């Protein structure tokens with residue numbers, strides 16, 4: 169059973185968010201969909217945050 173990633177509130181400390189995202193504080197930025205924090209920059213950037221990606225995957229699996 170996979171756990172649904174949680175949106176990271178933009179008020180969260182950038183360093184703490186980076187720790188959750190397993191990236192550098194410099195790589196943290198805003199998700200264009202929910203304005204939560206995501207790994208926006210860098211080599212393994214994910215512009216859309218994990219929570220939005222998971223929601224999208226869940227929706228598409230419903231057909």
Ligand SMILES: [Zn+2]
Nearest residue numbers: 199202217220
């Ligand atoms: Zn998002």
